[in-house]
Amino acid sequence: MTDASSASRMPEIKVPGLLTLGGLVAGFAVGLVLTGMSSSNGSVALDQAKAIAGPIGTLWLQGLQMTILPLVAGMLFTGIMETARAASASAIAKRTISWIVGTLALSSVIGALVMTTLIPLFDPPRGFHPPADSAALHAAPSMGDFFKTILPTNVLESAANGAMLPVILFIAIFALAATRLDEAPRRQLALVFEGLAGAMMVVIGWVLKLAPIGVFALGLTLAASNGFAAIGALAQYIVLVASCGFVLLLLAYPIAALIARKPLGAFFSAVLPAQVVAISTQSSLASLPAMLAACRKLDVRGTSAEFVLPIAVTLFRATSPAMNVGVAIYAAHIAGVPLSMGALAAGVVVAFITTFGSASVPGTITFILNIAPVAAAMGVPLWPLGILVAVEMLPDIMRTVGNVTMDVAVTSAVDTALDAPEEGGVTLH
Numbered sequence: 240m241t242d243a244s245s246a247s248r249m250p251e252i253k254v255p256g257l258l259t260l261g262g263l264v265a266g267f268a269v270g271l272v273l274t275g276m277s278s279s280n281g282s283v284a285l286d287q288a289k290a291i292a293g294p295i296g297t298l299w300l301q302g303l304q305m306t307i308l309p310l311v312a313g314m315l316f317t318g319i320m321e322t323a324r325a326a327s328a329s330a331i332a333k334r335t336i337s338w339i340v341g342t343l344a345l346s347s348v349i350g351a352l353v354m355t356t357l358i359p360l361f362d363p364p365r366g367f368h369p370p371a372d373s374a375a376l377h378a379a380p381s382m383g384d385f386f387k388t389i390l391p392t393n394v395l396e397s398a399a400n401g402a403m404l405p406v407i408l409f410i411a412i413f414a415l416a417a418t419r420l421d422e423a424p425r426r427q428l429a430l431v432f433e434g435l436a437g438a439m440m441v442v443i444g445w446v447l448k449l450a451p452i453g454v455f456a457l458g459l460t461l462a463a464s465n466g467f468a469a470i471g472a473l474a475q476y477i478v479l480v481a482s483c484g485f486v487l488l489l490l491a492y493p494i495a496a497l498i499a500r501k502p503l504g505a506f507f508s509a510v511l512p513a514q515v516v517a518i519s520t521q522s523s524l525a526s527l528p529a530m531l532a533a534c535r536k537l538d539v540r541g542t543s544a545e546f547v548l549p550i551a552v553t554l555f556r557a558t559s560p561a562m563n564v565g566v567a568i569y570a571a572h573i574a575g576v577p578l579s580m581g582a583l584a585a586g587v588v589v590a591f592i593t594t595f596g597s598a599s600v601p602g603t604i605t606f607i608l609n610i611a612p613v614a615a616a617m618g619v620p621l622w623p624l625g626i627l628v629a630v631e632m633l634p635d636i637m638r639t640v641g642n643v644t645m646d647v648a649v650t651s652a653v654d655t656a657l658d659a660p661e662e663g664g665v666t667l668h
Contacts, residue, residue, distance in 0.1 A: 266458025313436025
């Protein structure tokens, strides 16, 4: 789904996606069976199963949680460094990065608007009993708290208290400051954070290999406590989160028609083969040849497509901020955590910033890497993510299709802009 140049140096990690989904299904099935048995034969077996499964699920969640901050720090630092390096390459690179940054910021806002609008319409179950003794990492911030705590007075204290927004802003500022250093110290810092990210990727890979067991335990206790409502909530989750990505996919068409000045029908037919590849592979990188072919059909300059698309595939995940915010809002809903405007603002900001720390890794790892900081910044407990990660492979299809469509649209828009005179009347070619 996502691709970054630094990711090529990251350890290869295989996540048992189908086994994880199977673990969730099995956990739900066992939990529902035990619940049915307890209604006629007493709750002894159900209580014993929950007493065993609860600590297992909690331990697995703690294993995920311990990797989040160092992994985000390493990936975000290297991602911002790569973005700054790309932007400094040329005028077309600066224009491309401007498009990427602006679209990602808009995506974060769209995700919050779409999910907060759709949840009341679908009315999914709210206030589930948690499958383990889980609590919010910290209180959901009010709008006043959002502005007062947006920058840390002590970044280590903020990290210890689980206040992700000030920590992430500090890392982003630190990375931007590092871009002003001379080559030698800048490269040394980059290697440190790259090594930190790589090591944490190995650790989270180990933890996620146990995902079928952890998700089984979480699913069992969730189904035992909430019954069939848990299954309905998952189905609604897939539809609602995919809707956030679908809005970004639709946004690509007016960008192509109004800004890139491509006929809407021509854009639709040109990008369709790339969308088919995206659906079948769930990989933006694997869709790159089809995207290049789409740009040729749209009469985009070869030099523009061959320059912009690799940057887009590396740095541009248009649907990620929208869908990540959407996941966090849905997790808050099913956990019964009310969200203030400050909490939503914190989630939007963190979703936007952490997108630059994404990597070309399995969707399960990207899910944890990107959404856990958003949830933490909003004061949302992490236990819903331990359940939702098992079905991430389904919304991930929409993520990839939306990203590929927007990549082609933005490439076309950048190419069209090259015909417009810059300030001073010079035309770029």
